[in-house]
Amino acid sequence: MNASQAAATQGTASRKTPPPRSSAARSLELASREGIEHYIADLNARAPMAHREIASWGRDRAPRLQLELVQAARAKAESAAPQLFLTESRNSFVLNVRSQTRQTADSDHLLVGLVLSGSVRMQMMAEGECLARAGEGLVFNPAEVAQAQFAADSHFVEIALPREPLLRLSSTLWTAAGSETPPSLLRPKLAPALAQKLHFMAQQASGLLQHGDEATPPFLIERWVEMMGLSLLHEQAVAAPGLKACQGRPAPIMPRNLRRALDYLDAHAQSEILLTDIAAAACVSVSSLLRHFNEHLGLTPMAYLRQLRLDRARAELRQGKAGRIGELAQRWGFQSAGKFSQAYLRRFGERPSDSR
Template sequence: MHTFRSADLDETRQAIGESFYTTRIDPLGEPGEFESRIDTAHVGSLTVGDLVLGADLRMRFGELGHYHVNVLLDGTLAWRQHGRAEAVATPQRGCVLDPESVTRIDHWSRDCRLLALKIEPAALHRQLECLLDRTLRGPVDFTPDIDVSRGAGRSWARLMSWAVEEARDADGLPGHALMAAPLQETLLNGLLLAADHPYREELAAPAPPLRPAPVKRVLDLIHAHPEHTHTAASLAAVAQVGVRRLQEGFRQHVGTTPTAYLRGIRLDRVRTDLARAAEGGAAGTTVADVAFRWGFGHLGRFAAAYRDRFGESPSHTLRHPGPGSPHKAASSPHTAPGSPHTAPGSPHTAPGSPHKAPGSPRKADEDRAERIVPFRTAP
């Protein structure tokens, strides 16, 4: 664990910026005596901390870029994020901050001591996808406070406290390579079960029957790294069974083939990125950039698969921001990811339908594809 002590406000600001986020700190009233204590450690990709600043302060942050949870041991913390009213965190109610909002702490009380958890969005999203066994269609919108006075919230806060205390020991288990990943997973699982968010009820529902280990190994790999080059043979090697047996297992327990499932997950990731770019999240994004990023090497075939899955061209998604853009994602409960979405002869595939008319977005994508040499083979 890294330990920082200082009686200097600028040094404290710099220490918070190095371990957590860049901030501006202003004293409230006369500064008086000031002595900060900041202890931080890494648990996998997570950052945990125990912070005491010893003064009444106001703090300003930009967008955090991470999910962040504060569990207070003493004092109070008055805070707000863009578009939300001011809230006050106490030892009974912690706070959960989202990655994409400008953040303010209007009053860090002199007696405030808190445990902090900084979470990479990708790590949280991967963990939730593994628990749900499907792809997310956007960020996780947590309720901004978490009850740590009882039930699951209190259990999770105790787990946080244990992780921080154990991290103080250089020879303790949290610092061991064999323990870091399981402990990170436990902290994320606990938060997802204790905090309020749109997926909580689904997590609390009885789990479906377990899939066979070979199938689950492949599903875990696909969800973790859909952008990698995968073949039927390489997936079978991960499953530790033959290709034919893996395909039979997928048809029985997932309802589609491994390569079709992989293609569906990739398409869902593309759609999420395009929708985010359309809403202003990534200026200069192109369909080709996003398609290649997620493992599609032939834009024509990609555009056709995208239209079949979502009923519109990828360029249309990129040009038309709006709520619910991934509304037709194949990860809906009615259709297994990667399975067909339109029957032969449906409006999306009927001869002469507007989707295949010359000059349509799909035709433009296909024309561009002829000028691009595929560098990665999609299943």
């Protein structure tokens, strides 16, 4: 049971009288096939971005579904609804979850999934298939998950980490290490030691949320979230582009025509470039070019070019050579300063003005 499903449950409850902040946890327990099937059908109707179905009930197993949701109040927007922080689920059946729509934008959160028992199998759009067994974990962008399967008798904990603060931490860590650009792709698979550490920290934060009162300041939760992000970034190896990290296979050798395309983009990043220009420089058809970029980099050529331009713009900002933000955006092929700033924030977790 993933956070998008839990959020739908939360949405139903939040339309009722809002509870005090001390009541941060919400629970659901179902113990009949009819009740579980009705709940899943209702969830599919209310949250159609994904389709959930029971693949198998299993033999000699009493039907059971338990959910616990823990919310965190927003420190900077007291009037806003609390954010879903942690979801804990137990299911006696095999559950399949399939994405119904391809999302065009990254999620505001990265999700850390910890498998306490059973197993979870996810099909990622870029990394391929990831299997996490008991004691292991996964970190992923929910917008990049095509489908997932939760084995029978799985006990799964999912933690939502705000993406922008995590990117800022990443930028700070790799800047201190002497790198101009922080890596943007974490290995999806979490080793047992790291999964156990993150689970402990999530339990401590959840305890504050569930047993706190109005005097519990939200920044205490933010510090726990920051500690989880630092542990994740410090101990998680970073995957190179194109590495199918979940399946343990080495990255395939890059074809010569793809290398020619990358060299062309590197040399002409500041120029107006069409897809046909890149294909001509690589001496391949447009369809072959798209296939090679997807297989080896998990990106389209224009998405790679966009990232390259953002990296170059960031280097100029940090070196004090950028000038006005609007001029910088135009120089690197963005239609407006606003669109440039939005893209910059998504990639680096900070505004262009913060990078000067």
